Amino acid sequence: xxxxPLTSRGAKQLRDELRRLKSERPAISASISVAREHGDLRExxxxxxxxxxxxxxxxxIRDIEGKLSNAQIIEVRDLNSPKKxxxxxxxxLFDVDGNSEVRYQIVGEDEADIKNSxxxxxxxxxxxLIGKEPGNTVKVDAPGGQRVYEIIKVEYI
Numbered sequence: 461x462x463x464x465p466l467t468s469r470g471a472k473q474l475r476d477e478l479r480r481l482k483s484e485r486p487a488i489s490a491s492i493s494v495a496r497e498h499g500d501l502r503e504x505x506x507x508x509x510x511x512x513x514x515x516x517x518x519x520x521i522r523d524i525e526g527k528l529s530n531a532q533i534i535e536v537r538d539l540n541s542p543k544k545x546x547x548x549x550x551x552x553l554f555d556v557d558g559n560s561e562v563r564y565q566i567v568g569e570d571e572a573d574i575k576n577s578x579x580x581x582x583x584x585x586x587x588x589l590i591g592k593e594p595g596n597t598v599k600v601d602a603p604g605g606q607r608v609y610e611i612i613k614v615e616y617i
Contacts, residue, residue: 545611551564
């Protein structure tokens with residue numbers, strides 16, 4: 461199976477979510493028990509809602525456990541790349557079209573949050589940036605059209 465790249469921060473977030481979901485199991489089971497006491501299960505909306513909540517929680521638990529078991533956890537500060545853009549790197553870009561500077565850290569799928577400048581390694585921008593270095597210009601086919609960026613600086617923070 462393929463390894464799933466995660467920063468140490470992303471792995472911690474997944475472990476925290478897993479711990480939270482597992483701690484909710486007793487409350488969900490209690491909800492099912494209470495709803496079961498209300499009578500006919502075929503027409504019991506509380507029961508069906510609790511069972512759906514249980515199914516979603518168990519599916520997410522299995523998903524997280526699978527990701528963590530196949531995770532390749534990368535400690536960004538330990539990277540020793542000669543200022544090339546790699547997974548975990550923070551990249552400072554100059555948006556040529558928008559005449560502005562942007563900054564992104566390239567992270568795993570589950571960590572991605574564009575509002576916090578965390579860019580999925582599988583995103584179009586990250587795929588174009590990987591392997592490049594400061595001074596390189598890249599063209600990105602984004603949903604809003606093609607964008608041109610110049611790589612200003614690469615950091616491992």
